[in-house]
Amino acid sequence: MATILNKRDEVLAQLAADNKVFVMNSTEDLAGLFAIDQHMEEVNRDYQIKDRQSQLSAATVILTS
Amino acid sequence: MHIGGDIGHAVLTIGRERTTDNLIDSLQVTDETDPLIAGIIARKRIQFFDNDDIRKDFVFIDDNRPIYQLGKINAPAAHYPVARWHNCEITHFVVPLYSKVYLEAFRAKNLFKSILFNLFKVPDDSQIFIRFYLTSSRSFKHSLAINTTFDQPTKDILLETALPKFIWIAETSNKALIKAKMADGIFIFDATQGNTQTTNALIAASYNNEFVFFDENTKNFVRNILPLHSFSIFTNNLNGF
Numbered sequence: 001m002a003t004i005l006n007k008r009d010e011v012l013a014q015l016a017a018d019n020k021v022f023v024m025n026s027t028e029d030l031a032g033l034f035a036i037d038q039h040m041e042e043v044n045r046d047y048q049i050k051d052r053q054s055q056l057s058a059a060t061v062i063l064t065s
Numbered sequence: 066m067h068i069g070g071d072i073g074h075a076v077l078t079i080g081r082e083r084t085t086d087n088l089i090d091s092l093q094v095t096d097e098t099d100p101l102i103a104g105i106i107a108r109k110r111i112q113f114f115d116n117d118d119i120r121k122d123f124v125f126i127d128d129n130r131p132i133y134q135l136g137k138i139n140a141p142a143a144h145y146p147v148a149r150w151h152n153c154e155i156t157h158f159v160v161p162l163y164s165k166v167y168l169e170a171f172r173a174k175n176l177f178k179s180i181l182f183n184l185f186k187v188p189d190d191s192q193i194f195i196r197f198y199l200t201s202s203r204s205f206k207h208s209l210a211i212n213t214t215f216d217q218p219t220k221d222i223l224l225e226t227a228l229p230k231f232i233w234i235a236e237t238s239n240k241a242l243i244k245a246k247m248a249d250g251i252f253i254f255d256a257t258q259g260n261t262q263t264t265n266a267l268i269a270a271s272y273n274n275e276f277v278f279f280d281e282n283t284k285n286f287v288r289n290i291l292p293l294h295s296f297s298i299f300t301n302n303l304n305g306f
Binding site for chain 1: 071072073074075099101102156157169171172175176179180183184218221222224225226263264277280283285286287288289290291
């Protein structure tokens with residue numbers, strides 16, 4: 001019978017057995033994730049403005065030569 | 066109207082020169098425009114270098130001129146014989162990407178920086194050189210599988226992680242290390258992820274002895290203590306990076 005090798009699970013199981021795995025739900029981690037979300041909200045807003053301006057500006061381009 | 070006057074022209078850019086040690090040495094600290102990231106960099110006194118800031122020559126093709134002309138991106142027509150063309154600048158550009166690449170470079174790179182500085186302990190006074198690129202997961206896994214310098218446990222995890230067709234990769238290094246074409250950290254993002262409001266696009270990241278990935282079982286990000294030593298950077302279709 002064929003044996004399915006899964007090295008990924010083996011490595012992760014070994015890390016868990018060695019107490020080297022931490023679910024990122026501590027206050028510090030959640031604050032970090034929240035900061036990323038907030039930052040990305042700003043980035044997305046900035047991107048949408050630039051994207052729209054780029055489209056409007058590109059619509060006026062005329063190739064002359 | 067731009068500084069090129071009334072000239073309206075289109076050229077193809079198909080490549081760029083190799084990155085040399087001199088170009089890396091002369092690279093200045095990046096002028097970070099994002100106030101939040103700039104604040105963190107200043108507070109931690111980090112020297113932050115971006116591979117994209119290197120002033121390389123690009124290869125231009127124009128049907129009016131001999132092919133494969135080298136020129137700076139801010140002076141794409143400097144090699145033209147007529148002087149009035151020399152001031153031409155790029156006002157718009159189109160980058161052909163696979164249609165399912167929903168995570169644009171601008172957002173992906175900002176997400177990477179945000180994750181680097183908010184989820185990882187970046188040492189104060191450190192020097193960081195970043196390299197950011199788009200590749201296919203097949204190409205990445207092929208390169209990773211034959212990379213003998215990559216630590217085996219992290220390699221095993223990444224090779225058996227389900228990846229989308231296209232991924233953004235960020236490699237962290239420093240000036241000395243990158244000249245040896247080595248890096249010490251890697252971040253992988255889903256380039257086909259449309260929801261960029263959150264950290265959803267992060268697939269896995271390894272930096273400063275920590276390996277972070279999204280665990281489908283607990284539906285949480287998980288931090289593993291798993292050192293990653295220096296490894297050879299990905300150069301498959303980016304020869305001369």
